[in-house]
Amino acid sequence: MSKATIKQVAAAADVSTATVSRVLNESGYVSDEVRERVMEAVDRLNYQPSAIARSLKQDKTFMIGVIVPDISNPYFMGISRGIEDVVGPEGFQLMFGSSDENPDKEERLLQLFQEKRVDAIVLATAGGNDGTVRRLADAGVPIVLVDRKLEEDDEGAGLDLVAEDNAEGAFRLASQLLEDGHVRIGVVNGPARASTGRERYDGVLQALRAHGVTTEPIVYNGEFSTEDGILAVRKFLAAEPRPTAVISLNNRMSLGVLLEIVRNGLRIPGDMAVASFGEVEAGSLLKEPGLYYIDQRPYEMGTRAGELLLRRIDAKGEALEPAVEIFRHEVNRLN
Amino acid sequence: MSKATIKQVAAAADVSTATVSRVLNESGYVSDEVRERVMEAVDRLNYQPSAIARSLKQDKTFMIGVIVPDISNPYFMGISRGIEDVVGPEGFQLMFGSSDENPDKEERLLQLFQEKRVDAIVLATAGGNDGTVRRLADAGVPIVLVDRKLEEDDEGAGLDLVAEDNAEGAFRLASQLLEDGHVRIGVVNGPARASTGRERYDGVLQALRAHGVTTEPIVYNGEFSTEDGILAVRKFLAAEPRPTAVISLNNRMSLGVLLEIVRNGLRIPGDMAVASFGEVEAGSLLKEPGLYYIDQRPYEMGTRAGELLLRRIDAKGEALEPAVEIFRHEVNRLN
DNA sequence: TCTGAGTGTGTAATCGATTACGTACTCGTT
């Protein structure tokens, strides 16, 4: 009862495999009578063509590998949805891998995807794999970078790139706190491997300088996890003198920041002001309004990435000049 | 510079393709000298074997299809992590599909996964595809149901099943509210297609009966989305008489419930008590403690599902008697 | 010396599709 092959269908319908293929793909000429015989055989045998065999012959898998640092982050899920909504209608299926911010795991995924012969790769890199990425690109695998740049180069380094204006966003976010009179600011930063972390932190420093603040900010370096936000707040609360505001450079960490501040019975922004790069879905559960945040547009970034993917896949390896798309944003205040 | 084949490697190392294959798979005998020549050719040509070709020959893709109703729900992400942590070390890669609670989309995914010849399928069904599921199972595709049963049958219907004791959990959850003196309770229910929705709602009804409550609960039927929680609360607040407690039968909807109650300036549980089937990650952001919830154990469910998968894959189509695993839980109170 | 087990390597079939090419028939045109 299992897996019928095209040969069996051909035999059952008393035609050649070529004809069966023609019927199923609606290519070439087939008489109505034969078509019907084939169709009948197809669903009598419950035949499902093997995408494996097809891919081998056609050198096309209709699969797109997506590598993100944290699959449970709504931000990356948003990007994925955007990609899928664009490439899905063209017949492509996404294949996910989460690197968990771990460059080694990311490298394994890149390798795996190449072996699986995905038609293209979307990469939000955890960093540290410039060499592997370049090898793949040289081997002709279409690659679109999202959210994060490679380490070595400041531009997409010859690859398509869809990212955000991190420095500018962080600058504005920090400026808000500064204009509210905060001077001692705790910064919850991500790993230096991630270009987003580096750029956003630079933006904060620039804002401090622009506002004539010379005291060094107190910094916590984490891995973009909720737990990191919690630990950062603990560090800040124990600091002397204690900061009056926290700026968190990633949405997951922001949630941790909020949870820990609330757990300590402090009020936001009364006792501790908070600014977040990225929205916190449940932020409105807070007692009082006043949370500053930058709302990113992951879905739009995803659709744009999807378009770039299709463009590259259509180009079939021909050299295209790399597209770079930078999303800008505004600072918002909750409620 | 692109895609070298095993034939090119063989030529470069001046051996047959069989020998190259033996070197790469460490099977059969190969002399040290030849092995070295081959290895050298492999990385000089930057050769990556084609998983496509291998899969065709070996009838094994090392891919496991995972179909969930909502990929952005941390609950299903937890299950997925559990699965991955068990099957990953055995060389399997997960391939995701989100049905968005849509039976048609789910059917397309089932079909797609069969064509891609995944080695097994994990299904948290949106409902309405009993026929297709059974066809796949008959065709020899190992299938493990998680979280939700098929519609027709009360047991796994001959398939492996990892689920929760929904009726019991909902019974306890509702009982808490009842014991606190609530009589008018708003129930935020999911679609009847989902077995979880049906069973949990039954549990609530049983609790009402057991506590001698005869007034009909006021019910909102949604699709397990956050938006549904919001709409449900609007309905309840407009009802006359207004319920004093809400029980939400799914974590996503619970978040919506909390958000909308807070948005209306009401206190939890003072003005409106809330009980949730499933944890709400950011629940602790609430002003006051008092949220009842059942904490599910998606990760453990995932690992169990992973084990069942491996068992079935190892069995290679031999009939195994179906395993059914039901997780039970306790009611907790936040803070 | 003969035998058989253990090594080392190549030849060719195979997996399940697609597709280039060839053949044959039917018409309408000139």
Place this chain on the structure above:
DNA sequence: AACGAGTACGTAATCGATTACACACTCAGA
């Protein structure tokens, strides 16, 4: 009547690996 275009279908090569089988050689034990 000859020709070319359009229609209908089959044969066999092909994609890139794995693997059954065959062959050849080495060496230890009888």
